[in-house]
Amino acid sequence: MAGHPGVRGLVIKEGLLWERSRKGRIGVSLPEQDVPRAELADELVGEKPALPELSEVDVIRHYTRLSTWNFGVDTGTYPLGSCTMKYNPKINEHLAGLPGFANLHPMTPESHAQGALKLMYELERDLLEITKLHAVSLQPAAGAQGELTGMLMIHAYHAHKGRQRGKVIMPSTAHGTNPASAALCGYAPVPVRISPDGIITPEAIREVMDEDTAGIMITNPNTLGIFESNIAEITKIIHEKGGLVYGDGANLNALMGYADIEKMGIDVLHVNVHKTLSTPHGGGGPGAGPVVVRDILEPFLPIPRIVKEGDRYKLVSDAPLSIGRLHSFYGNFATLARALAYTRTLGKRLKDVTELAVLNANYVKARLKGVYNLPFPQPSMHECVFNDAIQHKGGVTTLDIAKRLIDLGYHPPTVYFPLVVDGALMIEPTESESKADLDGFVEAMIAIAEEAVTDPGAVKDAPRNTRVSRPDEVRAARHLILRGEIPG
Amino acid sequence: MRYLSHTPDDIKEMLEAVGVKSVEELFSSIPAGVRRDSEIDIEPRSEWRLSRDFEEMAGGLTAAGPAVSFAGAGSYSHCVPAHIPYLASRSEFLTSYTPYQPEISQGTLQAIFEFQTMTAGLLGMEIANASMYDGASSLAEAVLMAIRTKKKPKVAVSRLNHPHYLQVLKTYLRPTAFEVVELEALPDGRTDYGATPDDVSALVVQSPNFLGCIEDLASAAETAHSKGALLVTSFTEAMAWGLLKNPGGQGADIVSGEGKSFGIPHSFGGPGVGMLACKKDFVRTIPGRLVGETIDKNGERSFVLTLAAREQHIRREKAVSNICTNSGHNALIAAIYMSTAGKEGLREIAQQNHDRAVYLKNGLEEAGFRPLFDSPFFNEFAMTAPAGFEKRHEALLARGFLAGLKLDLFPEYNDPRYKDAYLFCATEAHTRGVLDEFFAILKEVA
Structure with a gap:
């Protein structure tokens, strides 16, 4: 399989951090001891902390070696469905780290934090312009906390109306975090069937929506990458029964410049800035999950809120119906700064981002159709879902296909999700991939499909080019080792 | 647009492969009724204009931050060695996702395993998770964890927890029937554990507490355990554990807190890093990611995400x-x-925090401030200011010094007991030169 980017390279071994530890080493420059020593009472002082002893060079070698065992967006194509692994612009990193932001204490008097407050206010304006909703809070620290915020607001809304409800409608095409977020508010999930077209129908919603149902959590486009074209009618049914609509904004990359979230009838939507708005995932965060709401939910938004009076910005906490605070301070400011750098770089061209993300997904889908099984052939938006039905007959599974892709130099798609598709391969290329890179990915997928017939053992044996291959997850869970031992 | 690679020819070929005539056609499943009727009204900017806009917000006319700050209260000024942001900015770390594919995520996975190990060691606990959002949400999740374990719908919470953390806890508990009983402060600035009710799942104590006093966690543990409850502790200043007895060694069952002091800048309050650790008996109820050690098919040591059965994507509403x-x-x-500071470095840096805080406190006492409490503290303490200090505080700000935080900035401390009280913090980043200069200017603006 020459021609694919995956080749063998020099992989350097590296032990655990503390295996380098030697008594007497130190990796930090200590400030000059220029004030008298002040001893705390002995009964308050602990043993020296259980940390390794390393030089600065040890630390540099260790983490540099570790980094080379990772695959990032900067390394190559990363079509991880539902995660929107787009390019993370470097100027955003630089601007978010400007000393005037980095060194700004969160309790700095407002008179001296006007620039930071302005930045947050400006991002709020941009999120409202992109979604066409009415008000926003930047506080939630990630998508799941944004979901929780949205559901807490829906809960508070019903409480304020004087009658709490007990259930929330949860389509099987909703994101994985949705049921857990609803459960934190005490709502029981009510499943709703999807049509053979992969979308929810108004009839199905009418069957389950009642006056004990707080609303619906809906992802649009859904996790099959299909636009819920009945959205206006569905949300109307929910509203007629006094319910509210929570929109999962994880797939906003498919909608910018095209859809009007308010017209869709969504009352609260969270935005994953670490997906749609290009902030880096960092191997698992930090992200940010601002929530954008329709006017009826504004009184319930988290506090404090940022307001502009004349040309001054201030934080305001006077909101009796607010659900309260979600974050130690005001949100993940440095992440939000990156998001603003992105919206201000792209501006109205965010529509081009959406168009190319959708074009890329449809191109991959067109080229792989027939090679891999496509359970839902309906029009796709920014991602498409195949499965292993064709390859499975020869014993090759989705997991094997994913692992073989690694050998060929590609990050695998999301696998075994969404749950409505057996053996799902969920591909979201994002707009960042060029046609040439997509062609390479498609050719790798085709080569694996051929290999699944001619040499299935080779696929099942993958990956072979990586430092480790198929770590034993069952063993990890049965014989739990969650920490090492740092030598004293 | 420099982030987009598609040429008109690429687009034409791709549309042909898809079998549509235009890009717009790909959006035909969006009905007219839910389409926006205008362009996105945000002007695109060049890199150079964007930089000017941001530089202005970060420090130009709109001004950011005083030069010297004695503010702590959940976000502390510490020295950051240059190699730390350098290493962390390596794109293989920065631009990767959650490590779902272990073969190409061993760097992240091993680094998290080492984080879990060092965090657990620092806090004296058996296990720690891969992190939470921040100290506040970590505390809220720790309390929910205690309620899941003990199954009593009530918790006793010290009022001397950071007020924002208590607010976040209340937000998380809002839709539940769980009850929070608040424990008052004693005159010495520590929590009155004696008032803990009998039927609680947890006693929740921050140490050093919001007013800087070091709590007696061993006695808190005794109280909690005598009532069949768990001791949940919180911290906002991770640096304290370089010097103080750790919470695990004093009997804490669950420890939550903020790790931002370890190399992460203020950034106007976020993002930080929530730390969450517990006894290993509670491993199946701890939220968040856990990295475990295993071997691969060739017997090589490897790391994977483990115990996913606790998590939302598997357990859904039962997560x-x-x-x-x-x-x-x-x-x-x-x-x-x-790993940079290490065993000896962290102890020395922590000791220097205490040294400088004592030096600051002595100087303030000479300037007419009175300590609110005489309990021991780490690097933060509360002082009652001499009459008329509020105006001087503003004058000092104009001279580039944020001379402490007035306690009534936090509505919870808008109380006659704390009239004219300020919270001060000094760390290893405050040199004697800066401290002496502050004392001199303090006299000038009298």
Whole structure:
């Protein structure tokens, strides 16, 4: 399989951090001891902390070696469905780290934090312009906390109306975090069937929506990458029964410049800035999950809120119906700064981002159709879902296909999700991939499909080019080792 | 547009492959009724204009931050060795997702395993998770964890927890029937554990507490355990554990807190990194990611995400939490910081925090401030200011000094007991030169 980017390279071994530890080493420059020593009472002082002893060079070698065992967006194509692994612009990193932001204490008097407050206010304006909703809070620290915020607001809304409800409608095409977020508010999930077209129908919603149902959590486009074209009618049914609509904004990359979230009838939507708005995932965060709401939910938004009076910005906490605070301070400011750098770089061209993300997904889908099984052939938006039905007959599974892709130099798609598709391969290329890179990915997928017939053992044996291959997850869970031992 | 590679020819070929005539046609499943009727009204900017806009917000006419700050209260000024942001900015760490594919995520996975190890060691606990969003949400999740374990719908919470953390806890508990009983402060600035009711799942104590006093966690543990409850502790200043007896050694069952002091800048309050650790008996109820050690098919040591059966994507509504993305990259930074400072360095830096805080406190006493309490503190303490200090505080700000935080900035401390009280903090970053200069200017603006 020459021609694919995956080749063998020099992989350097590296032990655990503390295996380098030697008594007497130190990796930090200590400030000059220029004030008298002040001893705390002995009964308050602990043993020296259980940390390794390393030089600065040890630390540099260790983490540099570790980094080379990772695959990032900067390394190559990363079509991880539902995660929107787009390019993370470097100027955003630089601007978010400007000393005037980095060194700004969160309790700095407002008179001296006007620039930071302005930045947050400006991002709020941009999120409202992109979604066409009415008000926003930047506080939630990630998508799941944004979901929780949205559901807490829906809960508070019903409480304020004087009658709490007990259930929330949860389509099987909703994101994985949705049921857990609803459960934190005490709502029981009510499943709703999807049509053979992969979308929810108004009839199905009418069957389950009642006056004990707080609303619906809906992802649009859904996790099959299909636009819920009945959205206006569905949300109307929910509203007629006094319910509210929570929109999962994880797939906003498919909608910018095209859809009007308010017209869709969504009352609260969270935005994953670490997906749609290009902030880096960092191997698992930090992200940010601002929530954008329709006017009826504004009184319930988290506090404090940022307001502009004349040309001054201030934080305001006077909101009796607010659900309260979600974050130690005001949100993940440095992440939000990156998001603003992105919206201000792209501006109205965010529509081009959406168009190319959708074009890329449809191109991959067109080229792989027939090679891999496509359970839902309906029009796709920014991602498409195949499965292993064709390859499975020869014993090759989705997991094997994913692992073989690694050998060929590609990050695998999301696998075994969404749950409505057996053996799902969920591909979201994002707009960042060029046609040439997509062609390479498609050719790798085709080569694996051929290999699944001619040499299935080779696929099942993958990956072979990586430092480790198929770590034993069952063993990890049965014989739990969650920490090492740092030598004293 | 420099982030987009498609040429008109590429687009034409791709549309042909898809079998549509235009890009717009790909959006035909969006009905007219839910389409926006205008362009996105945001002007695109060049890199150079964008930089000017941001530089202005970060420090130009709109001014950011005083030069010297004695503010702590959950976000502390510490020295950051240059190699830490350098290493952490390696794109293989920064631009990767949650490590779902272990073969190409061993760097992140091993770094998190090492973070778990060092965090657990620092706090004296058996296990720690891969991180939470921040100290406040970590505390809220720790309390939910205690309620799941003990199954009593009530918790006793010290009022001397950070007020924002208590607010977040209340937000998380809002839709539940769980009850929070608040424990008052004693005259010595520590919590009155004696008032803990009998039927609680947990006693929740921050140490050093919001007013800077070091709590007697051993006695808190005794109280909690005598009532069949868990001791949940919180912290806002991770640096304290370089010097103080750790919470695990004093009997804490669950420890939550903020790790931002380890190499992560203020950034106007976020992102930080939530730390969460517990006894190993509670491993199946701890929220968040856990990395475990295993071997691969060739017997090589490898790391994977483990115990996913607790998590939202498997257990859905029965999951222990909805958390998914956490604060992974900041956990990496904290791990690099902990390994850089190490056993000896962290002790020395922590000691210097205490030294400088004592030096600041002595200087303030000479300037007419009175300590609110005589309990021991780490690097933060509360003082009652001499009459008329509020105006001088403003004058000092104009001279580039944020001379402490007035306690009534936090509505919870808008109380006659705390009239004219300020919270001060000094760390290893405050040199004697800066402290002496502050004392001199304090006299000038009298």
